[in-house]
Every structure is written in C-alpha cells, then in structure tokens.
Amino acid sequence: MLASIDFSAPAHEVARLLIGVTLLIDGVGGRIVETEAYDQTDPASHTYAGQTARNVSMFGPPGHAYVYRSYGLHWCFNTVCREAGHGAGVLLRAIEPTHGIETMRARRGLQELKLLCAGPGRLAQALGIDSRLNGQSLSEPPFELLAREAGEIEVLTGPRIGISKAVDVPWRFGLRGSRFLSRGFAAEPGTQQR
DNA sequence: ATGTCGATTTGCT
C-alpha cells in the first residue's frame, strides 16, 4: 500500500509522519525509524543563507529528493517539504533493513544488520543513493514509499545530531523501541546509545 | 568503553 505523505506540510510534521514508512529504492530499503527536520529559518539548515548550487533541490517542489555530500565523502538523503521556494526538508537518519538485505550488506561490506542503515551516511550507502537521485520525485521509480501498518506507534523527539547551531531545537524524531536508531534518545532510558 | 584522527566537497549562514 502506497504511503500518502503530505510533503507540503512543515518539515517537523513531515519528519514525524515519515517514521514507520517503508522507503525502497529499486526494491532495496526498509522502515524509516529516525529523521531530522530542517527549514530556512533554522541556522543549522543548509538553506539558511539562501539558495546555492548545492541546495537548489531543497527550494524545488516538495516530495522530491535533496542529496548532498557530507564531510566530502558521505551522501545524505532528504525529502523536500513545504511549497516550492521554502528551502525546507527532512534528513533520513536511520532505517530498519527489511528489503534487499543481501544487496545492502554487499554495498556496505558489512555483516551486522544493526549497523547497515544506522546513520545518514550508512543509510545512503546501503540504498545506493548518490547525486543521480538529487531532485528526483519520490513518487516515481526508483523510489517507492509504503504506508506503515495500521496501529499505534510512539515517536520520540530530541535534539538533532552533528550540528553546532540551534542545538536545542528538538527536531530529531525516532521510533520508540527500535534497535536500528543511529543513537538512543536521552528521554528514553533503556534504548541503546550506539 | 571512550578518544582522536583522517578522508575530502562545499560554502563561508
């Protein structure tokens, strides 16, 4: 069943809606368990200072991909939010591997399931994400978004990771109880730290 | 279990 996400909503709402949704690229991927929201009013966002060659797709239509290179070597994957021109998006930080696990293991050169997609760079490597996908629509191949199963899920929130500005904005979201998070949430003792 | 360091693109917010 296809997921119907309203990507024109504010980034922090979309970030919450995406938890539990299954993302596949060429049939490979899994259930989204961790996201972070960024928007143009946010000093930690790539779009804070306006449009540049790197971030153009974040100013494009919602429901498309923004892919950028992090620290010069990792790819990171975002979904663009709000109406075109707002420069808002959601960073996918962790996925629970469910589809094409052997493909992901091969791409990552790694056996351990827990670390296959636990982190934005790892997730991008496992799903084969690179700049070719930048600006592409998420409602067309190779992308597939499947609605989460019926029933309640609990979403945790906390401060975002790896930034030095707006560190107190609680725009990191995670699926409670998942062992596939990139890190635990402070509010939830008992969840792993790594 | 925790620390530090290197790889290397992008924009200077």
Added chain:
DNA sequence: GCAAATCGACATT
C-alpha cells in the same frame, strides 16, 4: 583558511 546535517580505523583506559 576553515568548519561541516559523518564514518571507520586505530589507540588508549
């Protein structure tokens, strides 16, 4: 020139 929405290797406790 330098910091960055990161990760893995290697060192030390």
